[in-house]
Amino acid sequence: GLLRAPWHGSFGAFCACLRPRLGWNPAFIAYYLQTLDIRRTLSERARGVNINNLRRDHIESLEFPSAKLEMQHRIVAAIETHFSRLDAAVASLTRAKANVKRARASVLKAAVEGRLVPTEAALARAEGRDYEPASVLLDRILAERKAAWAASGARGKYQEPVKPDTAGLPGLPEGWGWARLDAVADVQLGQQRHPDHTSAETVFPYVRAANITWDGLDLTDVKSMGFPNHARYALELGDVLLSEASGSPMEAGKPAIWRGEIPGACFQKTVLRVRPFDKRLVLPAYCRFKFLDDCWTGRFAKAAPGVGIVHLTADRMLGWAFAVPPVAEQHRIVAEVDRRLSVLDALDASLDANLARCARLRQAVLKRAFEGRLVPAEGAG
Numbered sequence: 001g002l003l004r005a006p007w008h009g010s011f012g013a014f015c016a017c018l019r020p021r022l023g024w025n026p027a028f029i030a031y032y033l034q035t036l037d038i039r040r041t042l043s044e045r046a047r048g049v050n051i052n053n054l055r056r057d058h059i060e061s062l063e064f065p066s067a068k069l070e071m072q073h074r075i076v077a078a079i080e081t082h083f084s085r086l087d088a089a090v091a092s093l094t095r096a097k098a099n100v101k102r103a104r105a106s107v108l109k110a111a112v113e114g115r116l117v118p119t120e121a122a123l124a125r126a127e128g129r130d131y132e133p134a135s136v137l138l139d140r141i142l143a144e145r146k147a148a149w150a151a152s153g154a155r156g157k158y159q160e161p162v163k164p165d166t167a168g169l170p171g172l173p174e175g176w177g178w179a180r181l182d183a184v185a186d187v188q189l190g191q192q193r194h195p196d197h198t199s200a201e202t203v204f205p206y207v208r209a210a211n212i213t214w215d216g217l218d219l220t221d222v223k224s225m226g227f228p229n230h231a232r233y234a235l236e237l238g239d240v241l242l243s244e245a246s247g248s249p250m251e252a253g254k255p256a257i258w259r260g261e262i263p264g265a266c267f268q269k270t271v272l273r274v275r276p277f278d279k280r281l282v283l284p285a286y287c288r289f290k291f292l293d294d295c296w297t298g299r300f301a302k303a304a305p306g307v308g309i310v311h312l313t314a315d316r317m318l319g320w321a322f323a324v325p326p327v328a329e330q331h332r333i334v335a336e337v338d339r340r341l342s343v344l345d346a347l348d349a350s351l352d353a354n355l356a357r358c359a360r361l362r363q364a365v366l367k368r369a370f371e372g373r374l375v376p377a378e379g380a381g
Contacts, residue, residue, distance in 0.1 A: 001030070002026060002027055002030040016054070016056070016059065018059065023069055024069070024072070025069060025072040025073055025076055027076040027079075027080075028067070028072040028075060028076050029064065031076065031079055031366060031369065032064060032065065032366075032370055034366060035363070035366045035367065035370060036363050036366075036367070038062065041062070042054060042058060042059075042062075045058040046058060065370050071375075071377075074375050075369050075370075075374060075375055078369065078374050078375045079365055079366065079369050079374070082361075082365045082374075083362065083365065086358050086361055086362055086365075089354075089358055090355060090358050093351050093354050093355050093358070094355075096347075096351050097348060097351050097352075097355075100344050100347055100348045100351065103344055104296075104341060104344055105293075105296045105297070107337060107340045107341060107344070108289055108292055108293040108296065108337065109293055109296075109297065111289055111293070111333050111336070111337050112289065112290050112293045112323055112333075113170055113172075113173075113323075114172060114173035114176055114325065114329075115173075116333060116336055116337065117329065117332040117333055117336050118332075119173050119174060119175055119176075119325075119329060120133075120175050120325070120326040120328050120329040121133070121173070121174040121175035121326075122174075131175065131326060131328070132326055132327065133174075133175040133176075133177070133326060134175060134176050134177030134179075134324045134325060134326060135177050137177075137281055137324065137326060137327065138177055138179055138183065138184070138324060140278075140281065141183070141184050141277055141278055141281055141282070142160075142161070142183060144277055144278055145161075145183070145277050146158060148277065161179075161180050161182055161183035162180065163178075163180070164178050164179060164180040164319065164320070164321035164322070165319070165321060166178050166321050169321055172323055175325070175326050175329070176323060176324060176325050176326075177323075177324050178321050178322070178323060178324070179321075179322050179324050180318070180319050180320065180321065180322065181274065181317055181318060181319070181320040181321075181322045182318040182319065184276060184277060184281075184282050184322060184324065185240075185274045185275055185276045185277060185282065185287070185322075186273075186274075186275045186277065187272060187273070187274055187275075187314055187317050187318050188232070188233075188272070188273045188275070188314070189244060189269060189271075189272055189273075189313075189314040190206070190207075190208075190233060190244075190266070190267040190268040190269045190270065190271045190272070190273065191206075191227055191229075191232075191233050191266065191267075191268060191269060192268075192269040193225065193268060193269065196226070197225040197226040197227070197228075198225050198226070199226075200225065200226020200228075201226070202226060203224040203225055203226050204224060204225070204226070204227050204230060204234075204264050204265065204266050205222045205223070205224050205262050205264070205265045205266070206222070206223060206224065206225060206227070206233075206265060206266045206267055206268045207219075207222070207235070207241060207258070207265060207266075207267045207268065207271055208223065208267075208268045208270050208271060209243040209244065209245055209246060209254075209270035209271055210270075211256075212241060212242075212243050212254050212255070212256045212271070213254075213256070214254065216256045216257070217241075217256045217257075217258070217259075217261065219261055219262065222262065222265075223268075225268075227266045230264075230266065233266040233267055234264065234265075234266055235258045235260075235265050235266060235267060235273070236258070236260075236275065237258065237259065237260045238257065238258065238259075238275075238276075238279045238284040239257070239258040239273050239274070239275050239284070240255055240256075240257055240258075240273070240274040240275070240276075240284050240287045240288055240291065241255065241256050241257070241258055241267060241271050241272070241273055241274075242254065242255050242271065242272040242273075242274060242291060242312065242317070243255075243270065243271065243272075243312075244269070244270050244271055244272045244311060244312050244313070244314075245269075245270045245309050245310065245311050245312075246304075246309070246310055247308065247309055247310075248310075249298075249300075249301035249304055249306075249310050250295065250298070250301050251295075252295075252300050252301060252304040252310050252311070252312045253291055253294060253295050253300030253304070253312050254295055255287070255288045255291035255292060255295070256288070257284050257285065257288055272312065272314060272317055274287060274291075274317070280327070281327055282324065282330075283327075283330045283331070283334060285334040285338075286325075286330040286333060286334055289333070289334070289337050290322065290323065300312060303316050303320075304316070
């Protein structure tokens with residue numbers, strides 16, 4: 001960086017100061033140190049075992065291009081003229097990326113509030129037919145839930161799910177309904193790591209919070225350990241996985257769908273598994289979009305207090321208020337969100353490509369400048 005005005009301060013460890021002698025324009029030196037060739041040279045010289053360190057002799061041994069001071073001024077002026085245009089382009093592209101991000105959030109918010117596609121109630125009324133509202137849908141799910149509990153041989157009295165706390169939540173359109181998450185899905189926290197598990201004779205791959213990204217699962221780095229109760233933690237097609245713990249509150253609850261990528265895979269304690277009791281009635285893709293909205297609106301962040309590492313916890317998610325639309329409407333919502341997000345993703349990729357192009361153009365300007373091709377030589381033309 002270049003300090004362009006007097007500053008009554010100093011600098012500490014892991015910093016170095018270059019003070020140009022008379023006859024040198026500081027900006028000329030600073031821009032030269034930003035060229036790709038010099039960055040590569042310094043990176044190679046500073047390479048260490050654990051920490052890369054740039055020493056004084058690494059910089060002193062660099063060869064700087066020689067030019068008269070007047071020519072240095074002209075080169076710096078030309079560089080900064082080009083850079084000011086590139087900076088304006090980058091600022092515009094950055095604003096456009098922020099607009100794309102807001103557009104994604106708006107699409108999801110409209111989707112889970114029943115404003116993105118025509119509601120099933122409105123379509124049924126226009127077409128003169130009946131439809132299954134969420135109240136009936138939830139009764140079907142609860143009946144399946146109770147039957148599954150009875151078939152499991154569980155002891156004690158069956159606990160009917162209670163109504164969710166919807167204070168402060170938006171109203172739902174006709175045909176929708178609120179339910180606690182544990183009324184429509186099984187919520188399970190993953191297995192905790194333990195030395196006995198890492199040394200187990202039989203190990204299984206497992207998903208952890210680090211594998212969950214905003215775009216889905218990244219399984220390039222998957223760990224393995226023993227799972228004594230493999231059936232309890234085994235993943236099934238369509239399971240929705242949430243980041244239970246994160247160093248950032250806005251990352252807590254980040255969702256992804258398990259699509260059977262790795263046979264026999266399980267999940268670790270930093271992940272919550274949400275498994276709809278009937279994935280034909282509560283679509284995993286709809287669940288993911290609902291949870292994405294809960295992330296981006298900050299609802300999960302408010303529910304995941306902590307210092308350093310925040311935790312969503314299974315207990316909080318069991319009672320999470322979940323908006324349920326009719327099944328046919330869920331299908332339309334998922335299709336329309338996918339369509340709109342694919343358009344926004346393509347736009348975002350185009351913006352990223354142009355930002356990368358701006359970075360390359362900056363290097364091209366510097367390369368031409370220090371090869372003597374950016375401004376005419378003194379006395380030329």
